[in-house]
């Protein structure tokens with residue numbers, strides 16, 4: 001490896017990702033350069049962790065606190081996965097905060113049942129039970145050890161109930177604040193987080209046990225040996241169009257990316273050569289998004305007022321479906337993966353004022369007009385089609401037959417679209433995160449196609465498969481990343497001590 | 500503006516040809532006005548390489564310090580959910596500055 005020059009590396013496409021950006025982006029440039037060794041010379045750690053997201057950083061901190069020596073490899077110049085975009089809900093039960101607020105109508109068993117219901121009973125039952133049983137402990141760890149501050153719990157309907165613990169973002173996204181706090185905790189412990197260091201291959205011995213990671217660093221390829229194991233915490237593949245097409249179909253690749261452009265499927269690329277069992281590969285979480293401005297329009301889609309029409313002026317989705325279903329349906333029923341939420345000025349709509357404020361505040365175009373004709377002109381929807389669609393909808397309500405429309409409208413109490421001014425909020429269907437990846441067990445060990453664990457290989461967070469299917473209770477992804485990242489830490493430290 | 504231009508021409512004349520190729524369409528703005536010299540940022544002479552962000556921080560303080568200075572700006576470019584973005588990802592000293600947030604948002608922010 002020592003013979004590779006920087007110049008020849010720069011010529012290869014791979015190097016362009018890491019090395020090409022170093023000069024301009026490297027936050028930790030000078031500090032880290034001092035701690036990295038010469039190209040090709042391997043360093044040994046108890047645990048090598050791929051990805052500085054929620055799962056990776058939680059793992060590194062726990063490895064250190066268990067007496068081990070971790071290293072975190074991060075391909076970008078700072079944590080760049082989905083965590084920094086997350087709203088910051090953490091779904092847990094049995095916490096001190098719940099007790100303080102007098103929330104005592106939940107149990108671990110009920111939580112488990114609800115998680116299974118939301119995954120259509122297809123989430124791995126053992127992983128789900130492990131999550132439910134360990135969620136409170138993970139929450140208290142975030143508060144006590146990491147110093148994460150949480151807001152007051154706001155009770156919500158099924159399946160969130162009193163379980164959603166929302167991180168106080170103090171002005172930024174809750175996930176962004178979580179990562180800041182995890183990084184600070186890692187720094188306080190002296191844990192090396194190596195930026196511009198991209199894991200490109202897992203190292204194995206002759207028994208095909210995982211012994212480390214080969215990574216591309218600004219100085220070239222370098223090996224990181226792991227005595228206890230390697231954690232894959234590189235996130236999912238929501239930003240890898242080839243994989244989306246391969247595992248889900250071309251329509252899924254047309255969804256807008258809600259979060260990170262850098263979660264590109266290294267959980268698959270790194271583990272597949274070792275015959276990891278890849279599960280739930282077609283499963284993901286979707287949500288609506290305005291791709292150009294990243295405004296989240298979920299509230300207005302959930303409000304229960306108005307209709308959703310395509311650029312051609314047709315209703316395309318049952319307005320009663322969840323925002324997740326709406327986002328997932330859009331690329332299949334419109335060629336542009338784009339639609340408008342059309343609302344009138346019904347004063348009872350609880351979300352209208354807030355949404356106008358949000359779109360305005362974030363400079364995201366939306367449209368307001370005194371007549372439907374005018375609205376059609378502003379939105380470029382054919383006026384005739386829009387008016388016909390609205391009239392058909394209003395007539396169906398009068399005839400008590402909205403369920404007979406195509407597509408049906410099954411809102412419990414639908415409201416006519418009849419009071420000027422009218423509004424059109426454009427949005428796209430987006431992908432939040434993928435659920436598929438190498439299957440893990442409750443020790444976060446990766447399982448192979450023969451149901452055997454692959455010694456030394458662990459996965460957690462969006463990188464791991466098994467826990468989620470179809471949908472998840474909001475807040476369970478950050479919860480899962482924290483819980484299984486820390487489980488992997490304990491396993492790797494124990495394994496290292498035995499080695 | 501003319502005098503600034505002359506300063507540059509003279510400077511350039513003194514530098515090697517390869518330096519000439521550097522894009523200097525917006526030369527330094529405030530820094531020149533305030534008398535910040537090439538050598539205060541570039542340790543090599545003549546200047547040839549990009550300047551590490553630590554240099555910026557040595558005069559301006561880090562993102563946390565800058566965040567206090569722009570705390571009234573909405574949204575605060577120096578305290579954001581991307582994390583510790585380095586100064587020179589947004590502020591380009593010799594060319595048009597950028598706002599990396601604009602890959603995903605359309606904020607009314609102008610980066611000096």
Ligand SMILES: Cc1cc2nc3c(=O)[nH]c(=O)nc-3n(C[C@H](O)[C@H](O)[C@H](O)COP(=O)(O)OP(=O)(O)OC[C@H]3O[C@@H](n4cnc5c(N)ncnc54)[C@H](O)[C@@H]3O)c2cc1C
Nearest residue numbers: 051053054055080081082083089199235259461462477478
């Ligand atoms: C808009 C949005 C809102 C969300 N809101 C919530 C919420 O409120 N609650 C919730 O529970 N979940 C939420 N989620 C989901 C949540 O953000 C993710 O599930 C979570 O961040 C996953 O964490 P992770 O550690 O697995 O991966 P990530 O946070 O994605 O981190 C992966 C890291 O690995 C790095 N990496 C990738 N490949 C390599 C490689 N080869 N070598 C080195 N490094 C590599 C990446 O650069 C990245 O830094 C939301 C997601 C989005 C997009």
